[in-house]
Amino acid sequence: MTAYEKTCLIRGDGGRAVRAVLDRIGDTWSLLVVATLDGERLRFSELQQRVSGISQRMLTRTVRQLERDGLVSRTSYGEVPPRVEYELTPLGRTLLGPAVALAEWAVAHNRDVDASRASYDER
Template sequence: MSEYEHTCMIRGDGGRTIRAILDRICNKWTLLIVATLDQGSLRFTDLHQQVPGISQRMLTLTLRNLERDGLVSRTVYAEVPPRVEYALTPTGKSLIPPALALASWAIEHVPHIESSREAYETRNQ
């Protein structure tokens, strides 16, 4: 998509579509879940154990939203008891490179950001 097409898309709906997608991707748990599932499909319990600090309810809600958005697939196996596995879709996998780039940017800029915060706090006390 060209820069012109990007600009038209943002102006067309006031950026609502992009904000909604970024809200989903940038929430507290999404990238942790996506990064965990990048290593392969997991059952709910295994995923819950590998994402520290997330409640079962928040994991359920986040997985539902990621499934709804086409980033995660949910497979139910007809077994007793039923087995459910979650995996990244191709769209979900395509999120890994930009997420890693953003994480690298954050790591690279932590010292500058922290010193800017300290300077700001000092000026505004």
């Protein structure tokens, strides 16, 4: 029995918890936002500048979802103009280790994956 199977059997949810978390962090932007907030509190505009290619709409959706999941906190200041800052919660910081490991794996094996895709597509 694999560790994954054992975890799912213990929880009795058939992997639902794992799928729910992977759906959140496996989207296009969530891990990039989490990694960008590592050790920093950033304003929305700063966060958007640092996450290359993300639109304002998508960043808004992503930080709202991460806030809902308890990974990011949002602090709004009653100033003119309004100021909003985002930072990782303690729960969000626990995601950094696995996120960095996954990112490092992706970088290290990118060429292998590309070669496999090319080989598959040629068949």
